[in-house]
Amino acid sequence: MEKRVVVVSILVIVLQVVMLSSVMGSMEGHHDMINSSIQIIEPSRHHYQSTFPLSIKLNENADELIIIDNGEGGIRSKVLCYGCDSYNSPYDLKEGYHFVQIQAWMGGEKIDENTFHVIIDSKKAKITKTLPRKGFSNGEFSVEFNEEFTKEVILRYGIYNDMKSISLDLENDCDESQRGKLCTKWVNLSEFDGMQIVYHFKIIDHSGNVAISKKYMLDVDNTKPEIKSYEYFTQGRKITFSFEIKEKNFKEIILEDNGGDSRQKNLCRKLNLYSCKKTMNFAEGDHDLKITVLDKAGNFEIINHLKFFCSDEGCVEE
Numbered sequence: 001m002e003k004r005v006v007v008v009s010i011l012v013i014v015l016q017v018v019m020l021s022s023v024m025g026s027m028e029g030h031h032d033m034i035n036s037s038i039q040i041i042e043p044s045r046h047h048y049q050s051t052f053p054l055s056i057k058l059n060e061n062a063d064e065l066i067i068i069d070n071g072e073g074g075i076r077s078k079v080l081c082y083g084c085d086s087y088n089s090p091y092d093l094k095e096g097y098h099f100v101q102i103q104a105w106m107g108g109e110k111i112d113e114n115t116f117h118v119i120i121d122s123k124k125a126k127i128t129k130t131l132p133r134k135g136f137s138n139g140e141f142s143v144e145f146n147e148e149f150t151k152e153v154i155l156r157y158g159i160y161n162d163m164k165s166i167s168l169d170l171e172n173d174c175d176e177s178q179r180g181k182l183c184t185k186w187v188n189l190s191e192f193d194g195m196q197i198v199y200h201f202k203i204i205d206h207s208g209n210v211a212i213s214k215k216y217m218l219d220v221d222n223t224k225p226e227i228k229s230y231e232y233f234t235q236g237r238k239i240t241f242s243f244e245i246k247e248k249n250f251k252e253i254i255l256e257d258n259g260g261d262s263r264q265k266n267l268c269r270k271l272n273l274y275s276c277k278k279t280m281n282f283a284e285g286d287h288d289l290k291i292t293v294l295d296k297a298g299n300f301e302i303i304n305h306l307k308f309f310c311s312d313e314g315c316v317e318e
Contacts, residue, residue, distance in 0.1 A: 047206035136297035146180030221297035
């Protein structure tokens, strides 16, 4: 008895795999049975918002023309017409994936069949986040959204009389995220440097639903901070740094010690007449310093490899 149960279970699994392969294979072509006498003219696409055109022609009259919907909600059947050789009318299906059979019957027997699949998607993408939302931009924009059947993501940006559009590469610009998809695009904003722009995203799915994000105003800063001069001097194991920075949207100066404490430390958060001075204590040992000057748009300039060796006698530049 146990052997029969095992054999039956294996057969069921094999049948399920075959059926799934058949359905997935149908995704590659719209109408599955090329040699069928039932010609399915419409639907001609795979995706619709709700109602879609259903147009069918037969080689000869059938007693009944039946539609069987194998949808996500179960199997439903309906007689489309009696004593007919064609059918042409809008048809409604519920939301989701549908594997549809069209059958012609004569004298109580099925004489032919054809199939197609269609996806009903009436919901536009749900946009959960766009960045940046305020302040400055250096050209990087991102949008996070939930949409299973994305066709196109468009970034619109510029000034009101000079708006530009760019379509994102769904494969290279977008990744899966906790909320669906996260798409990021960098564009060259040099022509808008020092100006204020507006931007938004448009997301189109395969059914034609369109979602548009909120519009945001941003100041464009495409220019790196300019380090006019910098110097440093040591006193024991203390090092004093002095900077002269030209940057109207200055944010901060960050120090990283790759030879000692790797944590980032803030040297300056504001400038006094374009200048900043800060004294730091350093532990004994080698220190390889990296100093980054940042503006509010994310532009930066780097001073690399300031190397010191510190001991009880003080710090010496290497």
